[in-house]
Amino acid sequence: METVDLLISARWVIPVEPDAVVLEHHAVAVRGRRIVDILPASEAAQKYRAAEHHELPEHALIPGLVNAHTHAAMSLMRGIADDLPLMTWLQSHIWPTEARWVGTEFVRDGTRLAIAEMLRGGTTCFNDMYFFPEVTARVAATLGMRASIGMIVVDFPSAWARDADEYIARGIDEVFDAHKGEGLISACFAPHAPYTVSDAPLARIRNLADELDRPVHIHVHETRHEVDEHVAKHGMRPLARLDSLGLLGPNLVAVHMTQLEDDEIALLAARGASVVHCPQSNLKLASGFCPVARLLDAGINVALGTDGAASNNDLDLWDEMRTAALLAKGVAGRADALPAHAALRMATLAGARALGLGEEIGSIEVGKAADLVAVDLARIETQPVYDPVSHLVYAAGREAVSHAWIAGQAKLVDGELTQLDGREIMTNAAAWAARIAAPERA
Incomplete structure (x- = not known):
């Protein structure tokens, strides 16, 4: 034997x-x-x-399920500002909370909470976009969690970097170079969105992504308001601008995509880009409907993501599969628009392929x-x-x-986590909730 x-x-x-x-x-x-x-x-x-x-x-x-878009540390903001439009939610609640609290400890504890939740739900790989990505990478590596760590880029300063140049430099040094060759940690560029990143950094990211063969993970066409404002400012829709900068290609991981016209779907297919569908977050924020059936019919790789727990409010890919399948049928007017096996594929192999990991994970195959x-x-x-x-x-x-x-390493056995203490994680989460909810002192 x-x-x-x-x-x-x-x-x-x-x-x-x-x-x-x-x-x-x-x-x-x-x-x-x-x-x-x-x-x-x-x-x-x-x-x-x-x-x-x-x-x-x-x-x-x-x-193992692949969560192709999330903001893991935001699990500590679960339920903090519900039932609000996207920009109100961001500008009046999320961004001020982040400005006050986000740092290495917040990201460490929030990522541990998120990984525990994901593992208990069968997610074995996640694609992250958040500040202090080196902390997220370190936590994931320590726990043996597979992760694609987004090297976040925005134009404005944060607790992590002053400007786009520093975001890019720190991402390459502290994420890409620091974890190069590690089996479970990979890196991708993560410019936040066309409305928060200007042309020069986007062009630089395009060059670096091509040179390093890394995915580019970005929110795009998330709401009608975003698209309309972009047209008013740039004279073109966001996807057209990304294409003009050379970013629309096989490395692009376009998240949300609720506002798409027929010619844009054809362009995505021609360029070989992937789309990440986040149905529950889109529904909760009333962002719109991603035309999943039309994307799949065009041969586009469509993966699933939960978004962050602050806008979902969980990291449950089973709910996303079910919602995606049912919503696709309703939007397309066809009961066969997204069959069960296709929904499961979106949550596994399609996510792996979007992240450049399709040869490694996403299906049960020898090797x-x-x-x-x-x-x-x-x-x-x-x-x-x-x-x-x-x-x-x-x-x-x-x-x-x-x-x-x-x-090959057990992370959950008979429903019990093997490396994480659930009670400790819950105690930390409660302590953060008390701090965040406390009135700000003058």
């Missing part, structure tokens, strides 16, 4: 690639960080001796990293099971996630 480090036998293995395939009574063998075999469970028992063997007779084994999640379908809420993929999207939720592995 051959020796492996980990063998997981499950009622259903859902690899995502090939599309819409379900393997019944199969096992996944892991040696080190990587998947080395996928085979019937009965054969696996004869072929492999495993240091650790998990038999999950009523579970679906899927690739890929063992980022895996087990979902318990032996629950009242998911009985009977005719189609496990349908249940994952329309019936199950994050509470059904029982196990999570990243690069």
Whole structure:
């Protein structure tokens, strides 16, 4: 018998690639960080001796979920200013709170809270955009969480940098160079939005992204107001400006995209850009509807993100999958506009591809990293099971996630975090809430 480090036998293995395939009574063998075999469970028992063997007779084994857009540290601002329009929410509440409180401790504690929430919900990789990205990277690396860390850029000063040049310099030095070659931490450029970053830094980011082959992660076409103001100021829509600067290409990760015309969809497809859909945040802020079915029909890679917990108000990709599938049907007027297997693909392989990680994660394939999640379908809420993929999207939720592995290392076992103390994290969150909610002293 051959020796492996980990063998997981499950009622259903859902690899995502090939599309819409379900393997019944199969096992996944892991040696080190990587998947080395996928085979019937009965054969696996004869072929492999495993240091650790998990038999999950009523579970679906899927690739770890990929949250393709979030602001992890903002979990400490969950619920701070709800039911407000985007710009009112930002300008009157979020930005003043950030100016007062955001620093290394805030980002450290907020990121730990976010990672704990994501792992409990089966998210094994997240793409972040926030201040002090080196702190987010350090926390993720320490906890063995896979993360794409956005090197944030805005024109205005913050507690982290004075101007766009310093944002870029610190991002390259403290994120890209500091974590180069690390298996779980990658970097992307993260200019906040066309309305907060001017042409010169955007052009420089384009050159650096091309040179370093890094994604460019940016909010764009989030609201009608944003687009109208941009046209008034620049004489063109935001996407056209990004294209004129050479940013619209395979490295672009365009977030939200609720305001799109037919020619813009065709342009996105022609340039090979990816879109990240954040349906619940868009709905909560009344930003609009991303035309997901039209994007997919055009062959565009569409991933899923939660946005930050301050605008969602959670980091639950199961809710995003369900909302995305239902909303796409309503917007398109077609029940088949976004089937369950396509929604699951958006939350896994599409996210990985958007972040340049499609060869590493996002599907259960031999040679890929063992980022895996087990979902318990032996629950009242998911009985009977005719189609496990349908249940994952329309019936199950994050509470059904029982196990999570990243690069073959257990991060969640029987619903319990292996490296994080939930009570400590909750105590820290409560302490931050008391500080943030306290009246500001003159």
